[in-house]
Amino acid sequence: MVTLNQPVPAFTAQATNDLQIELSQLKGRQVVIYFYPKDNTAGCTLEGQDFNAAYDQFNKANTIIFGVSRDSLRTHSNFKTKHNFAFELISDPEETLCRLFDVIKLKKMYGKEHMGIERSTFLINKEGILVQEWRKVKVPGHVAQVLAAAQKLQQA
Numbered sequence: 001m002v003t004l005n006q007p008v009p010a011f012t013a014q015a016t017n018d019l020q021i022e023l024s025q026l027k028g029r030q031v032v033i034y035f036y037p038k039d040n041t042a043g044c045t046l047e048g049q050d051f052n053a054a055y056d057q058f059n060k061a062n063t064i065i066f067g068v069s070r071d072s073l074r075t076h077s078n079f080k081t082k083h084n085f086a087f088e089l090i091s092d093p094e095e096t097l098c099r100l101f102d103v104i105k106l107k108k109m110y111g112k113e114h115m116g117i118e119r120s121t122f123l124i125n126k127e128g129i130l131v132q133e134w135r136k137v138k139v140p141g142h143v144a145q146v147l148a149a150a151q152k153l154q155q156a
Helices: 042-053 055-060 073-083 096-100 142-155
Strands: 012-015 019-022 030-035 063-069 088-091 104-109 112-117 120-124 130-134
Touching: 012 073, 019 088, 030 042, 030 096, 030 142, 042 055, 042 063, 042 073, 042 142, 055 063, 055 142, 073 088, 120 142, 130 142
Parallel strands: 030 063, 063 088
Antiparallel strands: 012 019, 012 088, 030 120, 104 112, 120 130
16 A cells, blocks of 8 residues: 555556556656546546646646546546546556555445545655545635645655
């Protein structure tokens, strides 16, 4: 499991555009990984749109963005295309990354309990160390907080 101020264990994940993402290949860049429950739902769409709107600013801060959910690559590709996201979405149906970052939590919806992704965001520095995390994220204003942290980290 990932621990704050420790190196993130190496991982490989499948992403949109037939990409295989390997953390080791991203060294030298800061990485934002945000976990969200489901493609094409209101909160997840808004969060993706917010990250997309700030994409150029993240890029200027030497920061790459990945969104992660348990949805299939096909669903991700449709979601990405529909909203014209500039960043890639990682499909994690086996919950490998979800468990690595400990975002699978017991949730309640309409009085029923189920295991699902707790909306969370992680900032990894250019050496591959987890330097900041946001858990139980509320979407409004969240991307601005992450961007400010990425910009501050890049200047350090």
